[in-house]
Amino acid sequence: MSALPVPPSPTSVPSNVEALVRLMRGRRAVVLTGAGCSTESGIPDYRGPGTRARARNPIQHMEFLHRAEVRTRYWARSLLGWPRFSSAQPNAAHHALATLERAGHVQGLITQNVDRLHHAAGSTRVIELHGALAEVRCLTCHTREARASLQERLLALNPGFLEHVVEFRPDGDAELSTETLHAFRTADCLHCDGPLKPDVVFFGDNVPRPTVDAAFALLEEGDVLLVVGSSLAIFSGYRFVTRAAERGMPIALVNIGECRGAALANVVLEARAGEVLPLLAERLAQG
16 A cells, blocks of 8 residues: 655644634534545545546446346455555544544534545544445355455466455455456355345445435434545435435535536535545634
8 A cells, every 4th residue: 555645834734724613613523435535545446536547337236136246346356456445544634533532522423435544544433335345245145254264265266366466446346357257266155055235335326224314313413414534425315415405504626627516515625535534623622
C-alpha cells in the first residue's frame, strides 16, 4: 500500500471550516460517511475525482447470484485485492471521528463503507449500511466465515496466483485478464459446498430493513447531520440527507467533487476529510 499524502499546511484548509465548527458546537452530530473517508487510507473509490474515467461497472447483485462465471471473476479479483484492502489503516479522518465520538460531539456513525476502518480507529457506534468485507456467507445454508480464512483456502487452491500484476479497484477488487480467470478455482462453503458471497450489499440489492431502521433511529437522536466523503449519488445514503432536511436538521457536507445533497446543506466544504475533521475535533475541544 502506498504511503499516505503529506498533510496540508493550515493555509490550505478551507476558510469555511469555522462555519462547520459553529454548526457543530453544542450539537450532537450523526455522521454519514462514504468512500471519500477511506481514500486517504489507500482504498480507491467509485466516484471520486479521476475515478470515473477508469472505473468499470461494479458487481451486480443478481448477476452474482445466478451466474457462476461472475462469482469466479469476483473471487479471483478479490484474492488479489484482499491483501492490500485488509492491510489498510485508519487515516486522520477516521481517528478524528472516533475522537469526536468520545468527546460527545458525535452520537454515532452511519457508513456506506465496507472496510471496518471506523472500528479500527475506535468508533464504537457504527451502522454499516452495506455490510463488511471482513465476512463471507454461504448463499445456500447462510453459514458465515471470516474473509481472512477464505483467503487462505483460495490461496491453497490457486498457488502462485498472487504473483499476477494487477490494477487495484474499489472494495478489495482488482483488474484481471480473461485468460487468467479460466484457470482460477473458487472455494465453496465448508459446511454444505454452497457458493459463497461477501457479506456486503452489491449494487442492485437492497439494504436490509433492520439496518435501515437502525440508521433512521440513530438519525433521530442527532441535532445535526455531517456527511463525510460521499457524493450521495446512490439512494442508500441520500435518503438520510432528505430525512434530515424534512426534520429541519442542519446539514454539513465535507467532500471532494460534486455532491448530490449540496442544495440541502447549510455548510459545504470541498476538501479532504483528513484535512477538515482533525481541525474540527481540535476546535470543538477548545470549547
